Amino acid sequence: MSTPTGSAWLAGSGSRLAKYNFFKRVNWGRVSVFSVPTLWLAVFFFIPFLVVFKISLSETAIAIPPYTALLDWNAEDALISLKLNLGNYLFLFEDTFYLDAYLSSVKIAAVSTFFTLLIAFPIAYQMARSQPATRALLLSLVILPFWTSFLLRVYAWMGFLKKNGLVNEFLMGAGIIDQPLIMLQTDFAVYIGIVYTYLPFMVLPLYSALEKMDMTLLEAAEDLGARPVTSFFLITVPLAVPGIIAGCVLVFIPAVGEFVIPALLGGSDTLMIGRVLWDEFFLNRDWPMASAVAIVMLIVLVLPIMLIRNNQGKEESV
Amino acid sequence: MKRRSLFLNTTASMGFIFLYAPMIALVVYSFNKSKLVTVWGGWSLKWYGELFRNEQIIDAALLSFKIAFISASVAVVLGTMAGFVLSRFTRSRGKMLLSGWISAPLVMPEVITGLSLLLLFVAMESAFGWPAGRGTSTIIIAHVTFCMAYVAVIVQSRLSQMDETLEEAAMDLGAKPSSLFFLVTLPLIMPAIISGWLLSFTLSLDDLVIASFVSGPGNSTLPMVIFSKVRLGVSPEVNALATLMIAVVAIGVTAAMWQMRRQAKMLEKQP
Numbered sequence A: 001m002s003t004p005t006g007s008a009w010l011a012g013s014g015s016r017l018a019k020y021n022f023f024k025r026v027n028w029g030r031v032s033v034f035s036v037p038t039l040w041l042a043v044f045f046f047i048p049f050l051v052v053f054k055i056s057l058s059e060t061a062i063a064i065p066p067y068t069a070l071l072d073w074n075a076e077d078a079l080i081s082l083k084l085n086l087g088n089y090l091f092l093f094e095d096t097f098y099l100d101a102y103l104s105s106v107k108i109a110a111v112s113t114f115f116t117l118l119i120a121f122p123i124a125y126q127m128a129r130s131q132p133a134t135r136a137l138l139l140s141l142v143i144l145p146f147w148t149s150f151l152l153r154v155y156a157w158m159g160f161l162k163k164n165g166l167v168n169e170f171l172m173g174a175g176i177i178d179q180p181l182i183m184l185q186t187d188f189a190v191y192i193g194i195v196y197t198y199l200p201f202m203v204l205p206l207y208s209a210l211e212k213m214d215m216t217l218l219e220a221a222e223d224l225g226a227r228p229v230t231s232f233f234l235i236t237v238p239l240a241v242p243g244i245i246a247g248c249v250l251v252f253i254p255a256v257g258e259f260v261i262p263a264l265l266g267g268s269d270t271l272m273i274g275r276v277l278w279d280e281f282f283l284n285r286d287w288p289m290a291s292a293v294a295i296v297m298l299i300v301l302v303l304p305i306m307l308i309r310n311n312q313g314k315e316e317s318v
Numbered sequence B: 001m002k003r004r005s006l007f008l009n010t011t012a013s014m015g016f017i018f019l020y021a022p023m024i025a026l027v028v029y030s031f032n033k034s035k036l037v038t039v040w041g042g043w044s045l046k047w048y049g050e051l052f053r054n055e056q057i058i059d060a061a062l063l064s065f066k067i068a069f070i071s072a073s074v075a076v077v078l079g080t081m082a083g084f085v086l087s088r089f090t091r092s093r094g095k096m097l098l099s100g101w102i103s104a105p106l107v108m109p110e111v112i113t114g115l116s117l118l119l120l121f122v123a124m125e126s127a128f129g130w131p132a133g134r135g136t137s138t139i140i141i142a143h144v145t146f147c148m149a150y151v152a153v154i155v156q157s158r159l160s161q162m163d164e165t166l167e168e169a170a171m172d173l174g175a176k177p178s179s180l181f182f183l184v185t186l187p188l189i190m191p192a193i194i195s196g197w198l199l200s201f202t203l204s205l206d207d208l209v210i211a212s213f214v215s216g217p218g219n220s221t222l223p224m225v226i227f228s229k230v231r232l233g234v235s236p237e238v239n240a241l242a243t244l245m246i247a248v249v250a251i252g253v254t255a256a257m258w259q260m261r262r263q264a265k266m267l268e269k270q271p
Helices: A016-020 A028-056 A087-094 A096-129 A132-147 A150-161 A166-173 A187-211 A216-223 A228-256 A260-265 A273-282 A287-317 B006-030 B046-053 B055-088 B093-107 B110-128 B136-161 B165-172 B177-206 B209-214 B222-231 B236-269
Strands: A071-074 A079-082
Touching: A028 A287, A028 B055, A028 B093, A028 B110, A028 B136, A028 B177, A087 A096, A087 A287, A096 A132, A096 A187, A096 A228, A096 A273, A096 A287, A096 B006, A132 A187, A132 B006, A132 B236, A150 A166, A150 A187, A150 A260, A150 B006, A150 B222, A150 B236, A187 A228, A187 A260, A187 B006, A216 A228, A228 A287, A260 A273, A260 B222, A273 A287, A273 B110, A273 B209, A287 B093, A287 B110, B006 B236, B046 B055, B046 B236, B055 B093, B055 B136, B055 B177, B055 B222, B093 B136, B110 B136, B110 B209, B136 B177, B136 B209, B165 B177, B177 B222, B209 B222, B222 B236
Parallel strands: none
Antiparallel strands: A071 A079
């Protein structure tokens, strides 16, 4: 598909000849295929971050929109004044509330990712080892929740975990407890919610890694006298590492910024940064502060993940 | 491996029970006669009737379907273009830029995407008077932006797995670039485009966070209505709605599996 036409910038060959007959040589079909999605992302994805950064440096005001302008044009004195307010960022670092929220989001996401892995591994392994017909059935059982509404799956746990919900009824009926446990609106419910909703994201990459595994390796290990536990940790787990990494990334990243799960299942003391940002915006109407929280979140949590991903992508393509 | 491990079987079954128990409970309790969601009062279709009489939910559902349909259709066109650039264009600075930007919405927390788009719309409105107020169109723009990233990834992986000789043959036979794309490449990547459309439709229909930021007053989508109802506690109408949605997805997944098995069998029959 490498035709010699195309703009010099796109083809990466900046030869003078290519520029010479620019309008004749440019393949406008090719240029528009490139520029339409790129321009869309520039306007609706990249520029918005610059706007967020700008607003994070302004002050709240009782106005529409509720923040002050950075540049002020005074017509009388022909004076442009630029006012940058770093107060939002200073406040972020002074008040330990925000730092706690960042740390607690990372902790909750990391612990839930670990438990998701623990629960997903047997499912993926069982799928990879079963007969093709069973395998298709199990695969569709994993995919079904994946296509079902995320919000409704979180909601399903509200009815399950509440004080007179099914889990308490069951435990009391079985005589394990005599007082209903308070599970809804606790951190415990948030962990369950994250593990539950993100389980398919962990199972699918694990399955695709385990499916490629050569089962005769395990037979060979068994013939050589390895116990099942030994061969599991020395053969199966190392071969599943690409799937484990992919699954953990797919669960951890959205879990860190999660809003719906802590809002519905968590208590008022469940600190997660996505919820802090939401409250700052919708309850306090403090747009500049919400923007500052978003910028710090972007730098501290999202950029490292994107850099790691890009590096992995480069290594793979090499 | 003939020997079945009891441990593996037990843990895997428990995993599937964990995955399905809440959903089954939701479905069963949607047929509950009693208003108290956890007390069983006998079978009834009462809550389905209530659901279809609830104008707020019906209006929100229609709005959500409209938004999801338009967003998925636009996202498929833009995402296919981006996927095509990523897999077929030669390495260049422009391509590196696009590949960086296209993967970013996939890892961006929804609260940040929602906030940044809202602030952009507000800034644009005060600068050029467009978009005047927020509503359906701003939600569609936001949904297209994150859905096109998913479509691009799916189309790109399909294009890179594809046999390029068919396209080369068409070029050797003198096909113009446009007819090459529409007559050869497009039919070959159709499965990826269809699954990209379905995924975008589902993601758009399900989005609460981004829509809450960029929607205006009087433009509540279905997830927004569900969220405000559910926040106050469990509601039997929402159980009925959830059951209907689970039923549609179950039919869809079963049909897709059946189709895949039929195709696999046809491939086996071929010599």
